[in-house]
Amino acid sequence: MTKQELIALGLTEEAADKVLKEHIPYDRFKQVNDDKKALEGQLGERDKAINDLNTKLKAGEDAAKSITDLQEQLKQKDVAVLAARKDAAVQVAIAQAKPKNVKAVKALLDADKLELQEDGTVKGLKEALEGLQKSDAYLFESTKPATPPPSGFNPPPEGGGTPPPQTLQDAIQAGLEAQTKG
DSSP, X not given: OOHHHHHHTTOOHHHHHHHXXXXXXXXXXXXXXXXXXXXXXXXXXXXXXXXXXXXXHHHHHHHHHHHHHHHHHHHHHHHHHHHHHHHHHHXXXXXXXXXXXXXXXXXXXXXXXXXEOTTSOEETHHHHHHHHHHHOGGGBOXXXXXXXXXXXXXXXXXXXXXXXXXXXXXXXHHHHHHHHHO
């Protein structure tokens, strides 16, 4: 609208100037409104992009947490494998020491002082077993050769030789004969 149109409608010149001053032309209104809608669309796209990034960030954090958890589980399994290897090495060494009771010998060993080496041996085990063999020898089989049975009266083998004496008198006579021959 123009100033003349407003005056023709019955407004005073001052009122028409005031209306024109406060009035926004339709073309300008439409342009501002279109700009507003375009900016709102851009804001929506930006919000969607932010949400997508947050989702990816959360997934990345979840993946990082999963990796950390898996690394912790791997460390625990490594510790368990080392403990099993150490236990197996201790069992073998104990068995080689020929104990009478493997469980009893193992219970007397201080496992905290034993350390598994890279080559599979257990540091300190040999000394610990030697100490146990000295202090608690009854737990291990004797390494001394068995003593032969005492000599004395040995009956002759079955099916050969002279028959065993039937009476005391026969036994004495056989003994005297053996002494005189020998």
